[in-house]
Amino acid sequence: MTYYFKQINKVKDDCYSNTGQLDTVIGTRHYINNHFDKELNLDFLSNVRFTSKFHLLRLFKKYYGQTPKQYIIDKRIEQAKILLQKGTNITDTCFEVGFDSPSSFSTLFKSRIGLTPTEFQKRATFTKSN
Known part of the structure; x- marks a missing residue:
C-alpha cells in the first residue's frame, strides 16, 4: 500500500466513517447517471438501494448538496444541452x-439555463458556424 493510498484511506475514515452510507449515495448517483432518461422518483431509488426514501434523501443531500430529484434534473438538462447543440429537435x-x-x-x-431550448440551440449553431 502506497503512502498516498494510506493517506486517502485515513481521510476517508476520518470524514466518511460510514461506508454503508457512502455505498448507498454513490450507488444511487451511479444508478441515476445510467438511467436518468427513465422515470425516476425517490420511492423507486430507495427500493433500488434497499433503504428508506427519507434516509436516502438526507444522505444524498448531505453528501452531494442537493436532492436526488435536483440531481436528476441537472443531469437531464446537461444531456439536453448536448443534444440541442448537436441539432436534435426540441x-x-x-x-x-x-x-x-x-x-x-x-x-x-x-429557468435553469436562462434561455429557452430554441434560443439555446440557435446560439449553439451560431457559435458553431463562426
Whole structure:
C-alpha cells in the first residue's frame, strides 16, 4: 500500500466513517447517471438501494448538496444541452432525456439555463458556424 493510498484511506475514515452510507449515495448517483432518461422518483431509488426514501434523501443531500430529484434534473438538462447543440429537435430532446412534456421541459430549461431550448440551440449553431 502506497503512502498516498494510506493517506486517502485515513481521510476517508476520518470524514466518511460510514461506508454503508457512502455505498448507498454513490450507488444511487451511479444508478441515476445510467438511467436518468427513465422515470425516476425517490420511492423507486430507495427500493433500488434497499433503504428508506427519507434516509436516502438526507444522505444524498448531505453528501452531494442537493436532492436526488435536483440531481436528476441537472443531469437531464446537461444531456439536453448536448443534444440541442448537436441539432436534435426540441421535442425529441425532451423525451430522450426523460421529461414528460415539451412545455415543462422548456420552462425548466429556461429557468435553469436562462434561455429557452430554441434560443439555446440557435446560439449553439451560431457559435458553431463562426
